Amino acid sequence: MSSxxxxxxVEHAGVRYVLRGGGFFAPPRTLDALTDVSxxxxxxxxxxxxxxxxxxxxxLARVVLGLVRANSGRVLWEGHVVDYDDAGTMRxxxxxxxxxxxxxxxxxxxxxTAGQAxxxxxxxxxxxxxxxxxxxxxRAALSEVGLxxxxxxxxPHELSGGQCQRVAIARATVARPRLLVCDEAVSALDVSVQAxxxxxxxxxxxxxxxxxLFISHNLAVVRHLCEDVAVLCQGRVVEQGSRDAxxxxxxxxxxxxxxxxxxxxxxxxxxxxxxxxxxxx
Amino acid sequence: xxxxxxxxxxxxxxxxxxxxxTVNAVAGVAFDVRxxxxxxxxxxxxxxxxxVLMAxxxxxxxxxxxxxxxxxxGRELIGAGEQALNTVRGTGIGLLxxxxxxxxxxxxxxxxxxxxxxxDRGLASRTEARERxxxxxxxxxxxxxxxxxxxxPHELSGGMRQRVALAVALMCSPRLLFADEPTTALDVSVQAxxxxxxxxxxxxxxxxxxxxxxxxxxxxxxxxxVVMYAGRIxxxxxxxxxxxxxxxxxxxxxxxxxxxxxxxxQARLVGIPGDPPxxxxxxxxxxxxxxxxxxxxxxxxxxxxxxQDPYRVAAVACHRPxxxxxxxx
Numbered sequence: 001m002s003s004x005x006x007x008x009x010v011e012h013a014g015v016r017y018v019l020r021g022g023g024f025f026a027p028p029r030t031l032d033a034l035t036d037v038s039x040x041x042x043x044x045x046x047x048x049x050x051x052x053x054x055x056x057x058x059x060l061a062r063v064v065l066g067l068v069r070a071n072s073g074r075v076l077w078e079g080h081v082v083d084y085d086d087a088g089t090m091r092x093x094x095x096x097x098x099x100x101x102x103x104x105x106x107x108x109x110x111x112x113t114a115g116q117a118x119x120x121x122x123x124x125x126x127x128x129x130x131x132x133x134x135x136x137x138x139r140a141a142l143s144e145v146g147l148x149x150x151x152x153x154x155x156p157h158e159l160s161g162g163q164c165q166r167v168a169i170a171r172a173t174v175a176r177p178r179l180l181v182c183d184e185a186v187s188a189l190d191v192s193v194q195a196x197x198x199x200x201x202x203x204x205x206x207x208x209x210x211x212x213l214f215i216s217h218n219l220a221v222v223r224h225l226c227e228d229v230a231v232l233c234q235g236r237v238v239e240q241g242s243r244d245a246x247x248x249x250x251x252x253x254x255x256x257x258x259x260x261x262x263x264x265x266x267x268x269x270x271x272x273x274x275x276x277x278x279x280x281x
Numbered sequence: 282x283x284x285x286x287x288x289x290x291x292x293x294x295x296x297x298x299x300x301x302x303t304v305n306a307v308a309g310v311a312f313d314v315r316x317x318x319x320x321x322x323x324x325x326x327x328x329x330x331x332x333v334l335m336a337x338x339x340x341x342x343x344x345x346x347x348x349x350x351x352x353x354x355g356r357e358l359i360g361a362g363e364q365a366l367n368t369v370r371g372t373g374i375g376l377l378x379x380x381x382x383x384x385x386x387x388x389x390x391x392x393x394x395x396x397x398x399x400x401d402r403g404l405a406s407r408t409e410a411r412e413r414x415x416x417x418x419x420x421x422x423x424x425x426x427x428x429x430x431x432x433x434p435h436e437l438s439g440g441m442r443q444r445v446a447l448a449v450a451l452m453c454s455p456r457l458l459f460a461d462e463p464t465t466a467l468d469v470s471v472q473a474x475x476x477x478x479x480x481x482x483x484x485x486x487x488x489x490x491x492x493x494x495x496x497x498x499x500x501x502x503x504x505x506x507v508v509m510y511a512g513r514i515x516x517x518x519x520x521x522x523x524x525x526x527x528x529x530x531x532x533x534x535x536x537x538x539x540x541x542x543x544x545x546x547q548a549r550l551v552g553i554p555g556d557p558p559x560x561x562x563x564x565x566x567x568x569x570x571x572x573x574x575x576x577x578x579x580x581x582x583x584x585x586x587x588x589q590d591p592y593r594v595a596a597v598a599c600h601r602p603x604x605x606x607x608x609x610x
Contacts, residue, residue, distance in 0.1 A: 053439060053468045159328065160556055188465075189326045190494040195538040196552035217468035222538035224550055247542065261473040263497035265524050265539050 013073035034157035048226030096174035101183035104164030115152030125175035286313035321503035375450035381442035398480035440471030518595035
């Protein structure tokens with residue numbers, strides 16, 4: 001956090017999808033998934049991006065990772081504009097940023113053990129590593145996410161959802177990325193496991209000064225993990241600020257609506273909310 | 282109190298026969314659901330909560346078997362034949378499942394999905410069924426229901442699919458609704474609407490049995506909560522009592538794991554360390570003992586029975602239950 005240049009900066013990013021349909025001569029219909037989105041994450045910082053389904057959260061993550069090309073705007077990594085078409089840049093960038101997806105079973109190869117999955121990522125990102133050293137690093141990566149040595153030989157179907165997500169995190173962090181993109185990484189988990197994974201991400205981020213771009217629809221989780229928050233609505237950033245500002249005094253009605261929708265185990269609070277929802281509709 | 286129970290579950294056991302022998306998934310589960318009441322069954326993945334619902338509807342996997350008693354409106358469902366069960370499924374008990382996309386047959390139009398239950402049972406004529414389908418879509422606040430009837434499930438958003446699935450579950454006017462993790466796959470704002478619709482279903486006088494892992498979901502909707510761990514009930518209480526003063530350490534831990542919008546934004550959430558024991562590896566004593574902050578040797582050896590609380594409509598299965606106002610040493 002010492003350097004003034006943020007690790008990652010997205011400037012005025014816009015993404016427009018061309019939709020199929022319409023007649024042969026009709027102009028193609030388009031959908032603006034992102035419009036003029038700008039965010040910045042300092043070294044070691046944690047930014048939460050929240051919004052409903054279809055608000056463009058995942059598209060933003062994909063633009064950062066280079067899985068979707070922005071039609072306008074640019075992405076800066078350590079102050080330099082990223083050229084997503086340059087193979088050399090992309091190799092370096094993949095070492096610098098990694099991703100954890102929502103579905104832990106879907107993102108692991110069912111034919112690979114946890115150790116093989118982590119080893120594959122290590123080989124791909126850190127280049128050829130002597131096999132003894134590689135085994136040590138795989139073991140270290142698994143133990144860092146709370147999985148003992150016995151887990152290295154297990155296949156995804158032998159693991160619970162939370163354990164699979166730990167393997168996915170170990171795989172993403174084994175080559176020490178500086179930014180971890182988490183796309184709804186805890187949304188599919190039970191609350192008790194979700195809490196473990198949120199704590200794990202927090203620890204890894206603190207210990208290795210690893211930045212997080214944390215995409216979620218659950219504002220309560222974001223409040224526990226992230227220092228800064230950006231609220232997306234229909235592809236635009238409608239509000240952006242520190243955790244205290246967004247949760248303490250939200251300025252935009254959309255943010256207030258999102259906050260009001262979070263279920264909390266407080267009967268009085270929930271009843272009042274349901275009653276309020278009833279008056280509205 | 283039990284006389285007017287719509288659903289009465291007693292000593293329910295569910296076993297699965299596997300290549301490693303018989304595995305017990307649910308043991309000694311008992312609770313009631315009355316008309317106009319919402320009961321929530323809460324637990325982590327693998328606690329057996331979904332198997333309770335499946336056993337009630339006779340929908341266990343082929344290697345599963347249920348013992349004990351489940352009566353719906355006085356009729357025994359455990360061991361009942363397919364024909365008898367089919368008079369209860371849909372018309373007596375509606376089912377809303379977790380994943381609306383796999384619950385709605387993909388190649389059928391919304392109209393067919395809504396009306397087939399009525400038409401197959403001969404409960405309505407085609408025009409009558411269509412009228413009721415339109416009304417059902419309006420009830421779940423689907424805009425422009427006429428054009429929705431012609432659409433396919435994949436053309437709807439996730440939140441709309443779940444509302445259509447709710448409309449389908451209610452088409453044959455059941456008296457009881459089973460909702461299995463109805464909001465887990467949805468984002469928060471859609472979740473809030475589905476919960477509101479379920480509250481309305483309950484207020485219309487239906488019994489609602491909801492299964493979830495999220496105590497936040499339970500708070501505004503359920504009247505009573507049944508907490509399950511490793512196939513057994515560990516605590517039951519009214520929602521207000523349970524959330525204000527959980528007695529079982531597991532309930533307290535589940536509650537502490539829910540991320541909050543209010544109170545201090547502490548950096549660490551309180552997770553429950555470790556995983557629940559596999560069904561085949563459950564200890565002789567309390568199944569939660571290995572993960573419990575308060576357990577002693579006694580806990581791991583002898584299983585605590587579910588004890589009725591003398592002062593509340595509540596029960597807890599714990600040797601060392603938490604007490605209000607006193608911190609455990």
